[in-house]
Amino acid sequence: MIVQKSLKVPIHYDTTKTKIRILDRLTARITYTIQLISELITEDTEINRKTIRKLVKDSDIVAKTGLSSGFVQQCIDKFIWAWKSYHRLHRTWERQAASAEKRVASARDDKELKKRHKSFDKILKREPSIPDFRNKTPCRIDNRTGSIEHSASKLTPLWMHVSTLIKNQTIDVPLNPSQYHLNQLINAEISDFEIVKHSKKYYVHITITKVIEDQPISSIGGIDQGLNKSIAAVLLTEPYPQEEQLLDSAKRELLEKYDEIVSSLQEAKRWAKLRELRNKRENVSVYHDWCLANQVAEFTRGSYIAIGNSHFRQTQVRGNGKPKLRKRIGKWSYGQQRKFIVLKRAERGYPTELRDEYGTSKKCHECQSKLISRKWGEGHSYILCHSCGAKIDADFNAGYNIATQCRDDMLKAGMNMEKIYASL
Known part of the structure; x- marks a missing residue:
């Protein structure tokens, strides 16, 4: 399995002003x-x-x-x-x-x-707009004009070697990688990189490619994302299926805290302080989503996973009579979570599928009947099936249906569990 990802590495703080000016001219050109x-x-x-x-x-x-x-x-x-x-x-x-x-x-x-x-x-x-290149636009730099090189220097172990505007002249710019960046570069091939200026600082976005050995698959699972549970994961293992729920209450509390701080600063018109907090809220969301993705990847180890690819947020238009629901889903980052889960599982050698979850919440997973009603409690909801009498948590019911659909599609394609690993 081939895994490709991007690392955002800042330019070293000891970089000379001369080199910064050279980068300014190069990126502008x-x-x-x-x-x-x-x-x-x-x-x-x-x-x-x-x-x-x-x-x-x-x-x-x-x-x-x-x-x-x-x-x-x-x-x-x-x-x-x-x-x-x-x-x-x-x-x-x-x-x-x-x-x-x-x-x-x-x-x-x-x-x-x-x-x-x-x-x-x-x-x-929401019609997409045509590409606009009026702002500073980076390009991917490969071995024709630059490279990322390792070094035994005491200043930094990672340097950017890049051509300048003067013919046959190059510069070496020190980078400031964290231990995480260095660990990711082990056994990885550097494809190319971009020089990006953000908030008066230069960053190098390095694209790396890793070849991960495929791991054997022993079960199939489904994941549903909901309002009350960030993740409801189901594994169809023998003799009994496994269930796991993951919540993001800590993340929501922090986001609400930052929302209140930003609101008060906007009322006070403290623009300098707002600029300092510009990326804090986003960093909190990204950090907790990475933690969530790691937890999911560990729980689903050894499984082929299907995740419900929901577009529920885009369907909630203003004026639909559900203002409280729209306010709640404003803090959703489920698309980002799905992307992180796919990446973390791929790094462990396991494939993940994003599939349409339409209809998975409208039927009972035990008897496949659509004669159901949904009941809400405090912090949860459940399904009552009028055909078989089952009472099931709504999020886990959707997870079971997603996993079952994935399994049935594989069987329809003529695959059984012994052939899944060979066919991926």
Whole structure:
């Protein structure tokens, strides 16, 4: 299994002002080059490497910018990547808009028409915007123009070697890696890196690739994310299934604390203090999500896991009569949690699948009946099945259904448990 991730390493605080000025000029020239490339594009231009390279060559951008051909090629790669990402997002948005438009056309009465039209209007407002290169834009730097090198220096064990605007001149910039960064670089291949300036500081985003040995699979599991339980995990093991619930009460308390602090500072108009706290709340959320992902990866060791890929948050539009629910889901970071869980499990050699969870909360996992009713208690909800009489926690019921669907799909494809490991 191939695992790719990015490490954000700051420039060393002892870096000289001369080298910082060189980085300022280099990153500004890279942004200028990408802007010039974007000006060559019209509505009829086909975005591919052959076409863009020909336009760049005809416009003599290498001479205009003074950058080496290697840097210009990397700027072209960045430009093409940005437009491909835009087209991919736009195709997804077009499918969502077409589906919402059909729902509007099939509305049965005025009340339903108004509700569906509001949802359709919200989707139209979320149309992806075309790539904008007016702000400073980094490009991926590979071995054509730079590299990340290890060193026995007393100052730092990690350095960035990069070309400058002057022909045949390079500089070595010290980095300030943590022990976590150094551990991640062990047995990893450095693909490329970006030089990014954020809050008046330079960071190097290093992309690493690791080859992880696939581990044997002994069971299938499902994970559901809910309001009251961050994670409800179910493993279909023999002779009895295993269940685990993970809560994020500590994270929510800290986020509420920072929300109150930010609100009071905004009222007092203490902008300098607000700038100091700019990234604190985000760091708290990211840290706790990483901890949650590690816990899930340990519990699900040895299992093939399917996670419900929920888009519930996007469906809660303003004016739906549920303001308290919208306020609660404003603190959700379930997309980030899913991404972290997939990465942490991949680092251990286990595959993870994101699958549509539609209908998993609408049927009993024991008898597959949809004759159910959902009851809410304090801090939890449960399912009452009117066919078999089962009373099941709602989040675990969805987790069982996700795991069962995943298992059934594998069986339909002609796979059994002995063949799963060989087929992954």
